[in-house]
Amino acid sequence: MITRIDRRRLLQLSGAGAVAAGSGLAGILATGRAPAYAQTTTVHWLRWSDFVPASDKLLLDQIAPECQKALGIKLNLEMVNANDIQARVTSAVQSGSGPDIILALNNWPQLYTNSLADVSDVAEALGKDQGGYYPLSKAVATVGDKWIGVPWCVGGGLVAWRKSWFHEIGHDKFPDTWATLQAAGKELKAKGRPIGQALSHSFGDPPGFWYPWLWSWGGKEVDADGKTVALDSPATLESVKAAVPFWNDACDTGGLAWDDSSNNRAFLSGSISATNNGASIYLEAKRKPDVYLTEKGTPMWQDILHAPLPKGPGGQFNLPGPFTNMLMGYSKNQPAAKKFIAWVNSKPIFEQWFTSQQGYTDGATKYWANDAVWTKDPVLLPFRDLPKEGRLMGYAGPPGRASAEAQTKYIIVDMYAKAVQGTAPADAVKWAQDELVKIYV
Amino acid sequence: MTFTTVAAPRAYAGSPRRGPITRLLEDERWLALLLLLPTVVLLGLFIAYPFVKGIMLSVTDSRVGVPGHFVGLQNFRDVWNDSIFRVAVWNTCVYTFVATIFKLALGLWLAILLNHHFKGKAFTRAFILLPFIIPTVLSTLAWKWMFDPTFSVINWMLFRIGVIHSRINWLGDPDLALISVIIVNIWRGVPFFAISLLAGLQTISPELHEAAAIDGARPWQRFIHVTWPLLLPVTLVVMLFSVIQTFADFQLVYILTGGGPANATQLFATYAYQIGIGTGLLSQGATISLAVFPVLLLVVIVQLFYIRKAETH
Numbered sequence: 033m034i035t036r037i038d039r040r041r042l043l044q045l046s047g048a049g050a051v052a053a054g055s056g057l058a059g060i061l062a063t064g065r066a067p068a069y070a071q072t073t074t075v076h077w078l079r080w081s082d083f084v085p086a087s088d089k090l091l092l093d094q095i096a097p098e099c100q101k102a103l104g105i106k107l108n109l110e111m112v113n114a115n116d117i118q119a120r121v122t123s124a125v126q127s128g129s130g131p132d133i134i135l136a137l138n139n140w141p142q143l144y145t146n147s148l149a150d151v152s153d154v155a156e157a158l159g160k161d162q163g164g165y166y167p168l169s170k171a172v173a174t175v176g177d178k179w180i181g182v183p184w185c186v187g188g189g190l191v192a193w194r195k196s197w198f199h200e201i202g203h204d205k206f207p208d209t210w211a212t213l214q215a216a217g218k219e220l221k222a223k224g225r226p227i228g229q230a231l232s233h234s235f236g237d238p239p240g241f242w243y244p245w246l247w248s249w250g251g252k253e254v255d256a257d258g259k260t261v262a263l264d265s266p267a268t269l270e271s272v273k274a275a276v277p278f279w280n281d282a283c284d285t286g287g288l289a290w291d292d293s294s295n296n297r298a299f300l301s302g303s304i305s306a307t308n309n310g311a312s313i314y315l316e317a318k319r320k321p322d323v324y325l326t327e328k329g330t331p332m333w334q335d336i337l338h339a340p341l342p343k344g345p346g347g348q349f350n351l352p353g354p355f356t357n358m359l360m361g362y363s364k365n366q367p368a369a370k371k372f373i374a375w376v377n378s379k380p381i382f383e384q385w386f387t388s389q390q391g392y393t394d395g396a397t398k399y400w401a402n403d404a405v406w407t408k409d410p411v412l413l414p415f416r417d418l419p420k421e422g423r424l425m426g427y428a429g430p431p432g433r434a435s436a437e438a439q440t441k442y443i444i445v446d447m448y449a450k451a452v453q454g455t456a457p458a459d460a461v462k463w464a465q466d467e468l469v470k471i472y473v
Numbered sequence: 474m475t476f477t478t479v480a481a482p483r484a485y486a487g488s489p490r491r492g493p494i495t496r497l498l499e500d501e502r503w504l505a506l507l508l509l510l511p512t513v514v515l516l517g518l519f520i521a522y523p524f525v526k527g528i529m530l531s532v533t534d535s536r537v538g539v540p541g542h543f544v545g546l547q548n549f550r551d552v553w554n555d556s557i558f559r560v561a562v563w564n565t566c567v568y569t570f571v572a573t574i575f576k577l578a579l580g581l582w583l584a585i586l587l588n589h590h591f592k593g594k595a596f597t598r599a600f601i602l603l604p605f606i607i608p609t610v611l612s613t614l615a616w617k618w619m620f621d622p623t624f625s626v627i628n629w630m631l632f633r634i635g636v637i638h639s640r641i642n643w644l645g646d647p648d649l650a651l652i653s654v655i656i657v658n659i660w661r662g663v664p665f666f667a668i669s670l671l672a673g674l675q676t677i678s679p680e681l682h683e684a685a686a687i688d689g690a691r692p693w694q695r696f697i698h699v700t701w702p703l704l705l706p707v708t709l710v711v712m713l714f715s716v717i718q719t720f721a722d723f724q725l726v727y728i729l730t731g732g733g734p735a736n737a738t739q740l741f742a743t744y745a746y747q748i749g750i751g752t753g754l755l756s757q758g759a760t761i762s763l764a765v766f767p768v769l770l771l772v773v774i775v776q777l778f779y780i781r782k783a784e785t786h
Contacts (some may be wrong), residue, residue, distance in 0.1 A: 147538030286622025
């Protein structure tokens with residue numbers, strides 16, 4: 033309804049509006065409804081383009097309007113390619129203006145500790161309400177006792193494998209040691225169905241496989257003091273020596289040039305038999321059962337199962353991908369942004385987003401391990417327990433700035449890449465050790 | 474003859490009075506200054522300021538959000554001790570050298586061909602420019618698909634015609650990866666050379682070629698003694714621009730390989746980006762970018778010297 037306003041009335045109203053805006057969110061909420069003439073607070077949230085597009089659609093179509101109604105906050109959602117988030121953070125911090133909240137991957141918050149606002153109040157309250165955070169979510173979002181981000185969720189990978197192909201060669205379950213997997217992979221590769229794993233400069237899949245590989249042989253980057261580089265060890269050397277025949281006998285050697293989507297495409301086109309990945313392969317196959325078919329013409333999603341990475345002499349591990357919402361220090365909307373973060377992480381709101389993920393991610397708090405989404409599809413159930421058993425980069429030290437630098441430089445990944453391309457394992461280990469020493473100085 | 478009323482002729486009043494600004498602009502020096510002002514402002518804002526800021530960053534230990542302290546040349550020492558940096562230096566030199574030689578050779582050959590008269594000449598000349606004007610990101614993504622380890626159309630074709638029996642790991646093998654990025658750079662850069670050299674060729678009078686032919690010179694001799702020397706100034710300028718652009722190349726390698734496999738295609742620009750943005754170490758990223766400067770300065774000085782020599786020869 034449009035009412036005619038004359039100049040005098042407009043001046044009166046804008047004066048009232050200025051007062052209402054001046055008293056802030058509390059004033060607005062006290063009236064019980066968003067005032068028609070006051071400035072609406074806008075919160076700008078920068079996120080990655082989710083690998084589950086349905087979730088982004090939900091945020092735009094449902095969560096944003098709900099936020100406007102419930103909090104009187106206009107949510108300005110922006111989705112960019114995950115690789116571009118760091119560039120945006122850098123330019124925003126250096127120029128002092130930009131999105132209010134930025135969703136960070138891995139341990140990126142540790143790179144920007146000086147530029148992030150203290151969100152301990154919001155984070156602690158959410159943790160108390162939802163059964164506590166997983167240790168790895170807390171580790172990347174805190175500096176000492178101070179919370180520099182509010183954990184959002186935890187992504188992770190399991191091995192997606194073709195049930196029928198492994199059954200054909202006598203494996204009812206996915207091989208649970210590297211030795212048996214290598215033997216199975218060798219047989220499969222001979223039939224044109226190798227294992228597929230990225231060993232390249234891509235932020236997701238390569239670290240997601242090769243860090244757990246290193247740990248499963250007993251290797252580690254640093255000691256528990258977080259300073260002494262301990263990569264050069266017999267365990268690490270064994271892991272590098274073992275990687276070479278594993279790669280050459282069982283894997284698709286094109287993995288040296290794969291990006292994070294290459295293994296998805298290779299698996300869905302039937303050229304690899306197993307790959308460590310998030311649930312996106314299975315979810316995509318299920319979304320289009322007529323497009324992705326097995327060689328027998330049946331829907332491929334019915335032939336996909338998930339299993340954890342095999343055990344090595346040092347144990348069995350995975351590298352989860354924690355997501356954290358960072359409230360930027362330059363933001364002029366910090367009270368509104370905090371209110372928004374508390375609201376969007378609350379049980380009724382987060383539930384909607386979490387359901388749309390269909391098991392692609394875990395919650396950052398333990399509450400979500402009991403969510404109904406885990407009862408919907410048993411094939412996705414194994415993803416639920418990833419955060420419990422996950423380790424982060426920089427082990428055995430904290431996942432701090434130095435470990436982020438090591439990961440961005442692909443030191444661990446390149447150690448294995450060099451070895452499979454012909455460098456002597458001892459030289460590859462020495463190179464990686466020297467590089468880590470320079471970082472952890 | 475009819476007369477219309479005519480106003481009484483005015484007394485001679487001399488040239489019209491000029492305002493102070495007009496008088497100022499009539500002075501060539503001030504006019505030149507004013508006309509140059511927009512360019513100076515743009516250069517200052519977008520070239521000089523980032524350059525100076527880069528130097529300031531490289532002599533501190535600043536990170537994202539942390540201004541840092543002055544550390545002198547410590548960053549340059551650290552970067553030189555970085556084995557990945559040394560690999561990037563080597564890769565960039567090889568990449569630039571090989572790509573420029575091929576671009577020059579192929580561009581010159583194309584220019585000579587296009588210099589002849591044939592049907593559809595104008596269309597062909599315009600068509601040749603396509604690789605250069607298509608946005609690099611788009612064309613590189615297409616090449617990335619063509620080199621894809623699983624779905625490469627090049628491998629598929631070679632396999633079908635029986636040239637290869639197992640796929641070529643274009644972007645996965647370290648040597649092939651560097652060759653692949655060089656191929657894409659050549660594909661993109663040849664049109665620039667071709668069109669520029671074509672323009673240069675067209676300034677060479679055909680009478681010179683005719684005179685040489687009458688004197689009994691063969692085509693190759695005509696090229697060596699007539700075409701090449703007259704084309705040299707244009708060639709050197711084009712090469713100068715190309716070397717500068719290729720040395721600082723980023724998009725191509727970033728999209729095709731991200732610097733991998735195992736830094737086999739890591740260049741200055743991609744490594745500077747990886748360090749500066751990926752790890753937040755702005756000072757080190759600035760240092761790596763600045764490391765290009767002395768080399769390029771030397772290249773510019775040498776080439777300008779030769780251009781001067783070629784012009785006055």
